[in-house]
Amino acid sequence: MDFMPREASIIRTLVELADNLVEEYDVVEVLCNLSDRCVETLNVDSAGVMLASASGDLQVVASSSDAMRSLELFEIQANEGPCLDAFRSGEPILNHELLQNDLRWPRFTKRALDDGFHSVHALPMRLRGRTIGALNLFRISQGSLTANDVLAAQGLADVATIAIIQHRASLEAYELNDQLNQALNSRIIIEQAKGKIAESAKVDLDQAFVLLRNHARNHNLGLTDLCRYVANGTISSVSIDQFTPPTPRR
Amino acid sequence: MSDNTNRLTKILSLLATSQGSGIGGTPVCEVATHVTGCTGASIMLLSDDHSKGSLCRTDDVAAFIEETQYALGEGPSIDAYLSGRSVLAQNLRSLSVPHWPVFTPLALDKGIEAIFSFPVRIGAVRLGALNVYRSETGALSTDQRSDALVLSDVAARTIVSLQAYAAPGTLSQEIENGANFHFVVHQAAGILSEQLGISVQDALVRIRARAFTDDRSIDDVATDIVNHVLLFDNDLSNEDKD
Known part of the structure; x- marks a missing residue:
C-alpha cells in the first residue's frame, strides 16, 4: 500500500493500539508509544497523556520528553492549564497561543514560556460521555494545527481511550462479572417474590412490588433480603404488610 | 502486523459500520452472522452452570436456540461455556457422539442443520457463549x-x-436493554408456588416440564400463568389440566 509517511505512521499506531486489545500489555507503555507517535506524525514538539485516578485526580502517565513531563506535573500542582481544562470540560482546547500576562492560566503560561513552548493543545479522552483523561500536545513555535492534525490526534486519543477502558475492564473482569451475576440473581429473587405476593394478596405484580418495598422499609430490611426470605418461604407471603397508599392531599 | 490484529481491526470496523443492535447497541450478533456466513446468531449469558438468558439475537430461530437451552439445561452453548472451548456441530443430523438428546431433535424441527458455539470469556472469567x-x-x-x-x-x-x-448492586441498563433474562418465568414461579404450596424451585421445574410437553416456549407458558390463563392442577397424577 502506498501511504504517505504520516498516514502510514498513524495507521501503525492504530494497529499497535488495536493489537494491545488482544495481547497482554502494559498500559503505560501503550501511552508512551502514543505520545511518541504524536510527535512523529503531528506538527507538535512534545506530547503527553494524563489519566484520572479512581478518585478523579489527574496523573501524568506518559510524556514524550522530560521537559514535557515536568511541565505537566507543574500544571497539576498549580491546578491550572489546558490539560486540566480539557479534562474538566470534556472539550478540546486547540491552538491556544501562549502570551505573557495570560489571564486564563497565569502560572502555567509563565512556566511553559520559560520552557520554550509557545502554543498548546489538549484533547479530552472520552468514551460514552465520560472523560478519563487528556492528550496534551505542545509546540515550540506559534501557529495552528491543521484540521487534519486535529482529526488525527483525536483519532489517536479515541483509540487510546478504548485501549485503557478495555484494559481496566479485563483487570476488573472477575469483579465485574461477579457484580453482574449478583445483580441478576437479586433481580430474579425479586421477580419470584413479586409473583408470590401478587398471588397471595391478589394484586398485580407492580402492586406486589410496592408491598414488598413498603414492608422492607417498615421492618428495616434490605429489599433483596426480604425478597429472598419470601421466595424461599422463610417469611410467609401472607405476613407481608398490606399497604394502603396515603390519599393525596387536595 | 499480527494476524490477530488484522482480524480485530476488521471486526471493530464491521461493528462500527454494521446495522443492528446487540450488547449496548453494538451489532455483535449481526457481525457474527456475517463473518461466519451463517443464518443467525445469539449471545447467552450464563452463570453457575445455567443459562441466565439472552443478551441479543438476530431472529426468532436464534431466540429459540437460547430459550430451548434455558428450559432444558442442555445444548451447545452450555457445553461451550462449561468447557471453555468451541463446540462445532456442522451436521446436527449426524453427530459423532450422542449430543443433547432433547435439544437436537427440537433444533432440527426448527430447520437448524448446523450450530457453532464459542465461549465468551476474559481469561478464566466465563461470561457466556456466542x-x-x-x-x-x-x-x-x-x-x-x-x-x-x-x-x-x-x-x-x-x-x-x-x-x-x-x-x-444493579444491572447495567445498557446490558439489560434488548436482553431477555426470562424475568416472567420467575414471576410465574412465584405465583405457582403460592397456588400449589410448593417451593419456587419446584415451581420452576413444573413450568419447564409444561413448556416441554406442550411444545411451547417457556416464556409463553409463564406469561399465561402470570395472566391466570393457565392453571395447574395440584394433583400430580392428574397433571396440568387447563
Whole structure:
C-alpha cells in the first residue's frame, strides 16, 4: 500500500493500539508509544497523556520528553492549564497561543514560556460521555494545527481511550462479572417474590412490588433480603404488610 | 502486523459500520452472522452452570436456540461455556457422539442443520457463549472460526465494560436493554408456588416440564400463568389440566 509517511505512521499506531486489545500489555507503555507517535506524525514538539485516578485526580502517565513531563506535573500542582481544562470540560482546547500576562492560566503560561513552548493543545479522552483523561500536545513555535492534525490526534486519543477502558475492564473482569451475576440473581429473587405476593394478596405484580418495598422499609430490611426470605418461604407471603397508599392531599 | 490484529481491526470496523443492535447497541450478533456466513446468531449469558438468558439475537430461530437451552439445561452453548472451548456441530443430523438428546431433535424441527458455539470469556472469567446457526449443514472455515473467537472476545470485554458503569448492586441498563433474562418465568414461579404450596424451585421445574410437553416456549407458558390463563392442577397424577 502506498501511504504517505504520516498516514502510514498513524495507521501503525492504530494497529499497535488495536493489537494491545488482544495481547497482554502494559498500559503505560501503550501511552508512551502514543505520545511518541504524536510527535512523529503531528506538527507538535512534545506530547503527553494524563489519566484520572479512581478518585478523579489527574496523573501524568506518559510524556514524550522530560521537559514535557515536568511541565505537566507543574500544571497539576498549580491546578491550572489546558490539560486540566480539557479534562474538566470534556472539550478540546486547540491552538491556544501562549502570551505573557495570560489571564486564563497565569502560572502555567509563565512556566511553559520559560520552557520554550509557545502554543498548546489538549484533547479530552472520552468514551460514552465520560472523560478519563487528556492528550496534551505542545509546540515550540506559534501557529495552528491543521484540521487534519486535529482529526488525527483525536483519532489517536479515541483509540487510546478504548485501549485503557478495555484494559481496566479485563483487570476488573472477575469483579465485574461477579457484580453482574449478583445483580441478576437479586433481580430474579425479586421477580419470584413479586409473583408470590401478587398471588397471595391478589394484586398485580407492580402492586406486589410496592408491598414488598413498603414492608422492607417498615421492618428495616434490605429489599433483596426480604425478597429472598419470601421466595424461599422463610417469611410467609401472607405476613407481608398490606399497604394502603396515603390519599393525596387536595 | 499480527494476524490477530488484522482480524480485530476488521471486526471493530464491521461493528462500527454494521446495522443492528446487540450488547449496548453494538451489532455483535449481526457481525457474527456475517463473518461466519451463517443464518443467525445469539449471545447467552450464563452463570453457575445455567443459562441466565439472552443478551441479543438476530431472529426468532436464534431466540429459540437460547430459550430451548434455558428450559432444558442442555445444548451447545452450555457445553461451550462449561468447557471453555468451541463446540462445532456442522451436521446436527449426524453427530459423532450422542449430543443433547432433547435439544437436537427440537433444533432440527426448527430447520437448524448446523450450530457453532464459542465461549465468551476474559481469561478464566466465563461470561457466556456466542452461538451461530445455519439452515444448511457444513463446517466453518478456519478463518470464520478465528473471526468468531475474536468477536467473542470483543463481546466479553463489552459486557464487563458496560457493567463497570452500572450503579453498585444493579444491572447495567445498557446490558439489560434488548436482553431477555426470562424475568416472567420467575414471576410465574412465584405465583405457582403460592397456588400449589410448593417451593419456587419446584415451581420452576413444573413450568419447564409444561413448556416441554406442550411444545411451547417457556416464556409463553409463564406469561399465561402470570395472566391466570393457565392453571395447574395440584394433583400430580392428574397433571396440568387447563
